Amino acid sequence: MRLRELFTAEVVKLDLESDSKDDLLKELVALLDLDEKSEAILFKTLKRRENLGSTGIGKGIAIPHCRSLVVNRLRLAYGRKSSGVDFNAIDGEAVHNFFLIVAPPLEVSNQYLPVLGKIAQFAKDPEVPERLLDLDSPAQFLELLDGKAP
């Protein structure tokens, strides 16, 4: 399955408001439209993953990810903060683009691993960081995935 098929416009936010890492994770989680308790559990799980080492892979891109029982299928979201946020990224630079991946512990379709790999591969395309910053609408994000993402 291609990445484009796993995103909808509803889980894309091009004007993230948060200025801190924690708030930004919460804002991303909110895109998944879970109940309040589930959001809190998911935030903690993502935060614990970040405590192991930042998911900021450099070039302004981060891929927060985890498995959690609070979702019953693979869930993805994308958010952009044009001014950037300090996310303790590997290259020490601010992060502008955030790809959230959450999967249940057991997935029949077993997509979590390939999706994580595909997003990492997409993010490493030299043109992608700039193209992401130029987006004007969620529809353009989906078009970019169509054209560039595996």
Added chain:
Amino acid sequence: MMTAIDDQLVLLLEIQDLNAKAREFEVGSDLGEIEESHFGIDPDEAKAALRAKVEELEGRLDDRIRRRYERIAGHRDRVVVPVLNGTCYGCFVQVASARAGEQDPNASLQSCEHCGRFLYFTDR
């Protein structure tokens, strides 16, 4: 939307998620390799940090729940399992419809009558 979830169930979910993450760092795991190669995570350090957090959270379980948790963990791979469409995803037996149909089934800690695992009801 506000949904009630039993505090002990929240702890059990966190423990299970952390244990699942720790297993991802076992030798030969594909996900562990991605974590190492793309995100620069040291697998041994990550496992140690996760295990330490699990121990801390286990210490916050009520004694009665902890005994049940340890008993289940002793012979089952997963202590908490989701209920989807009324089916326990630990043993794949139908959960009593009255329990599955409650408005907030996660507001109290429930176990599968067939396999004994703790249940997390999800329709998300």
